[in-house]
Amino acid sequence: MSDLERISEIVIRLAREKILPRFKNLAEGDISAKSPGDLVTIADIETEQALSEELLAMFPAAVVAGEEVIAAKPDLLQGVITAEQGFLIDPVDGTNNFVKGDQKFALMLTELRKGEAVAAWIYLPVSDEITMAEKGAGAFIDGKRIKLAARKFDPEKMIAAAHINRFPEKLKLMARENIKKFSRNRPAFCAGYDYIALTKGLKDFSIYYRTLPWDHLPGSLIFSEAGGYVRSLLDGETYTIHDKNKGLLSAVSKDQWYSIREMVFPGCFQDK
Template identity: 35%
Template sequence: MADRLRDDVGELLRETAAEIVLPLFRRLDEADVAEKAPGDLVTVADRRAEEKIAAALRRLLPGSVVVGEEAVADDPTLLRHLRGGGDVWLVDPVDGTGNFAAGRQPFALMVALLTDGELTGAWVLDPLADILADARVGEGTRLDGRPVHAADRSAVLGALRGTAMTRFLPPGTRERVEAGGARIGELLPGQHCAGREYLDALTGDQSFVLFWRTLPWDHAPGVLLVREAGGVARRFDGTEYHPADDGRGLLVVADEHLWTDVRDALLDA
């Protein structure tokens, strides 16, 4: 992936946020918000942003396939491309739609690129905070254009702060995680925006995030950002995350050396 493409996708997200997403923030009418499924919202901003981003990505990489969250809602068979050959884009036009629809922050715009089934590029933009992170496989992660390394080997378990997204956890797992929080320095509530959680792992605002639901557009971009910054994203059993896996449970830790400690503290309590 050429450096020019890395910059072009970031600029595309900024442009989409400025032209489509931000002008609709706190200006949505009742008719602009719908439910794809009970509790799963979509807004006119999601649909318009995905249309713009998808068209531009196809121009940037002719012959590429776009798998967008809203397109998959209409045609779930698009997910088959995540294990296919060639270049495949994953798009979350507005991550944190519930926040956006309610006039709250944070929310984010996110894109990932898979090449022959493997993650090779990632972009996450928080347009209100004006923070853009991008990554290129094997070449590291940038935060607003500057290289960033999230790992902190001096950190100890009792001094960590991180998030556990407990809303969707099975009851037994939720109880273990909440009890295990006593072993962690600070267990934070979720922000209902995966993109922002991953950005906070890059900035050092938190050292880990625990998720249950792992829809590919929610996690593929952030996983590569964290990996290229020195962290890890693994299933609870220690296997590496892949966007095509239809699994549950994901523990993202900014420092690989702490992954096992965090997992044991939260899941074996």
């Protein structure tokens, strides 16, 4: 068994042990807020700690950190970025959904080498689907290679996952109006869930303004390895762990990416 397969097994096991037993079963004291509207639960904390311990047992020289510990100690992210081998954990992506009893949440993990994402995992605990990718080697759902099928650009039939509310006011108002040119906008409010929907062809594109690395490194690598096109809205550059407030658009092809950007934000962005 490869290291990637062993990590997949660990991710699945810990989600079953630490996350699923608390789904729709959280006590009042199991939930707190890092900031207004930004919830954290005992499942987030325990999963992050347990996965960190398992990864360090496998790779003692690695630097491992997750969203929750970084929230308390932001400088830890730099250690992951500069490490020869680093791991970045999002223990429960979509925590607000998890708290509400909505199944759209995920456990996500990214392996980095000197700041470059080289492998990623997204596990959807309720549907029991593990998706992983290795840079240059493709993307796999439950061990089966997945490749995006070519699709005609037809806005009237396209489903978006456009997360609009965090954009600056002018762009937000523009996007709210222009997204109506597409069939539907169905953001999951869980990046991991939406990236898997994109990879499976259930949605056609996603748009984000805030691009926290634990939210977007796993899905952007997986979707790219499946044949998708992921770039910064601001300048059309490849998304990296260093990007902040540049926005992010993912689409099935380069041509569709540019068409969608111009439809939603006409004349607003220019590539380098």
